[in-house]
Amino acid sequence: MRWKWLIPTLYIVFLLLPIYWLLNMSLKTNAEILSVFSLWPENLTFDNYRVIFTDPSWYSGYINSMIYVSMNVVISVSCALPAAYAFSRYSFIGDKHLFFWLLTNRMAPPAVFALPFFQLYSSIGLFDTHIAVALAHCLFNIPLSVWILEGFMSGVPREIDETAFVDGYSWPHFFVKIFIPNIASGIGVTAFFCFMFSWVELLLARTLTAVNAKPISAIMTRTVSASGLDWGVLAAAGMLTILPGALVIWFVRNHIAKGFALGRV
Amino acid sequence: MIEKKANQKAWFMVLPVFLVVAFSAIIPLMTVVNYSVQDTFGNNQFFWVGMDWFRDLLHSERFHDAFLRQVIFSAIILTIEIPLGIAIALAMPRKGWGVPVCLITMALPLLIPWNVVGTIWQIFGRVDIGLLGHTLTALGIDYNYTQDSVAAWITIIIMDVWHWTSLVVLLCYAGLCSIPDAYYQAAKIDGASRIAVFRYIQLPKMQRVLLIAVLLRFMDSFMIYTEPFVITGGGPGNSTTFMSIDLVKMAIGQFDLGPAAAMSLIYFLVILLLCWVFFTVMSNIGEESSKGGT
Numbered sequence: 239m240r241w242k243w244l245i246p247t248l249y250i251v252f253l254l255l256p257i258y259w260l261l262n263m264s265l266k267t268n269a270e271i272l273s274v275f276s277l278w279p280e281n282l283t284f285d286n287y288r289v290i291f292t293d294p295s296w297y298s299g300y301i302n303s304m305i306y307v308s309m310n311v312v313i314s315v316s317c318a319l320p321a322a323y324a325f326s327r328y329s330f331i332g333d334k335h336l337f338f339w340l341l342t343n344r345m346a347p348p349a350v351f352a353l354p355f356f357q358l359y360s361s362i363g364l365f366d367t368h369i370a371v372a373l374a375h376c377l378f379n380i381p382l383s384v385w386i387l388e389g390f391m392s393g394v395p396r397e398i399d400e401t402a403f404v405d406g407y408s409w410p411h412f413f414v415k416i417f418i419p420n421i422a423s424g425i426g427v428t429a430f431f432c433f434m435f436s437w438v439e440l441l442l443a444r445t446l447t448a449v450n451a452k453p454i455s456a457i458m459t460r461t462v463s464a465s466g467l468d469w470g471v472l473a474a475a476g477m478l479t480i481l482p483g484a485l486v487i488w489f490v491r492n493h494i495a496k497g498f499a500l501g502r503v
Numbered sequence: 504m505i506e507k508k509a510n511q512k513a514w515f516m517v518l519p520v521f522l523v524v525a526f527s528a529i530i531p532l533m534t535v536v537n538y539s540v541q542d543t544f545g546n547n548q549f550f551w552v553g554m555d556w557f558r559d560l561l562h563s564e565r566f567h568d569a570f571l572r573q574v575i576f577s578a579i580i581l582t583i584e585i586p587l588g589i590a591i592a593l594a595m596p597r598k599g600w601g602v603p604v605c606l607i608t609m610a611l612p613l614l615i616p617w618n619v620v621g622t623i624w625q626i627f628g629r630v631d632i633g634l635l636g637h638t639l640t641a642l643g644i645d646y647n648y649t650q651d652s653v654a655a656w657i658t659i660i661i662m663d664v665w666h667w668t669s670l671v672v673l674l675c676y677a678g679l680c681s682i683p684d685a686y687y688q689a690a691k692i693d694g695a696s697r698i699a700v701f702r703y704i705q706l707p708k709m710q711r712v713l714l715i716a717v718l719l720r721f722m723d724s725f726m727i728y729t730e731p732f733v734i735t736g737g738g739p740g741n742s743t744t745f746m747s748i749d750l751v752k753m754a755i756g757q758f759d760l761g762p763a764a765a766m767s768l769i770y771f772l773v774i775l776l777l778c779w780v781f782f783t784v785m786s787n788i789g790e791e792s793s794k795g796g797t
Contacts, residue, residue: 242594243596243601244594245590245594246591246595246601246605249591249609249672250604250605250608250609252665253608253612253665253669254608255627256623256624256627256634256635256665257611257623259623259626259627260622260626263626272631275632275637313523317519317520317523318520320516320517320519321516321517321520321521323516324513324514324516324517325517327507327508327513328507328508328509328513329507329508329509329510329513330509330510330511330512330513330514331511331514333513336517336521338778338779338782340520340524341778341782342774342775342778343528345722345774345775345777345778345781346528346774347726347728347746347747347750347770347771348726348747349726349728349746349747349750349751349754349767349770350535350750350767350770350771351527352751352754352755353535353754353755353760353763354531354532354534354535355527355531358531358534373523373527374527376524376527377524377528380520380523380524381524384520434613434614437614437616438613438615438616438617439616440616440617440618440729441728441729441751454616455617455618455619458618458619458622459618459733469626469632472626473626476619476622476623479615479616479619480611480614480615480619482614483611483613483614484607484611484614486614487607487610487611487614488607491603491606
């Protein structure tokens with residue numbers, strides 16, 4: 239087994255090659271991209287990034303994406319916390335059916351919901367707002383949060399609840415003061431997955447926005463078709479969408495394996 | 504396990520989740536059901552057509568082709584990604600500096616927005632400016648994913664392997680890490696071969712996560728939309744038009760609400776059936792392991 243390290247190494251090279259190529263393109267001028275084929279930029283330029291940071295139609299996309307993603311994370315986690323507690327501690331009429339129904343929404347193809355969502359949010363005047371996208375993403379993020387949190391909460395011994403109630407804590411007081419600190423890492427993992435799925439989704443985000451709340455990924459598709467393919471800027475925009483993900487992974491790197499270990503993605 | 508306390512007040516805790524999800528799931532779904540049994544000539548005038556759209560759809564070539572392509576695609580994805588994911592997870596280091604390096608780089612593709620994944624591969628595969636396309640052409644291989652449907656399929660499959668194998672790896676790795684050292688020591692004392700260790704210790708312990716990996720990969724590949732849409736737009740011809748792409752074309756491109764709604768419902772029912780199987784198998788395994796474990 240001396241050559242065992244070769245397999246993950248090759249796989250990582252395979253993973254990083256396309257990303258390196260994107261980075262390479264983002265540091266070239268458009269003329270160089272189209273005329274010379276080179277493995278690294280010969281005339282290093284940061285102009286493509288400058289375009290993105292100075293043109294409001296580009297950088298507003300990042301701000302919009304960030305706004306609706308964080309709204310979604312807050313809504314999903316705060317709604318899911320009490321529900322996950324209920325599922326992990328009590329049995330009540332219809333609990334299994336409700337859980338299954340929630341799960342089906344995680345599995346529902348967004349393509350099915352694109353058109354009805356468009357009509358629903360238009361009719362209540364929420365079209366092209368951040369909250370519309372955040373609510374739409376709740377469709378798959380809330381079931382996911384309930385599922386992940388329920389796993390973490392079931393790992394907390396029930397004696398903790400009972401002791402606290404004997405000590406005279408009210409339920410909300412107990413929940414905030416004692417229970418939440420106990421599952422802090424679970425909340426972190428949940429927020430990570432909510433961030434991830436809301437950040438990468440495009441179909442619903444694009445359908446529900448026009449100008450004011452347009453996410454960066456939708457702006458990218460628009461530019462591909464409109465401005466005669468400015469490959470350099472496109473590559474730079476792509477690189478910048480990878481950054482937030484990379485940062486988030488760095489912060490939760492010690493918890494990722496645990497979140498996956500619960501197997502509840 | 505201790506029995507859970509029966510308490511109907513728990514419904515109040517579930518209520519916020521129920522309301523939010525019901526708002527964004529039940530209302531749109533009812534709209535779809537509504538459209539699927541009606542026809543319109545515009546002006547918001549609708550009339551009842553019953554099951555006609557469903558009958559038409561189930562007999563249409565277009566639907567059959569899209570469905571078949573979808574099933575073949577999911578089958579190919581599973582046969583490549585699952586064994587590859589297991590192999591990589593088995594070879595990953597268990598301790599030392601290699602662990603965070605592997606975890607972070609492998610999780611990276613999972614957090615790239617899906618259309619950026621499409622864009623990355625669109626650029627990477629292009630014959631004129633992409634590393635992959637350029638290299639293949641330089642080697643004398645005829646490769647052009649915008650014109651050749653085989654090349655388009657291969658590109659999308661490699662792209663999906665690039666994008667999602669990490670999920671299988673991370674799940675399997677988590678499963679492997681949960682095996683206590685004592686198992687391996689016992690195997691060593693018994694003189695078990697590498698294959699025997701895999702067959703009788705590692706594979707059974709990974710059973711649960713593997714099941715989740717298979718089902719997640721199956722469902723997500725069954726719903727794939729953004730990446731092939733960006734890379735090929737469903738082409739060349741219709742060769743990479745999968746179910747979701749076809750559906751969006753029908754609903755938003757052509758505004759054929761009736762057939763699109765009927766297709767949505769059939770599509771959703773297929774997924775629902777799979778989800779039910781998933782849920783049943785999962786809870787059975789959960790019960791068995793809790794019986795066996797305690």
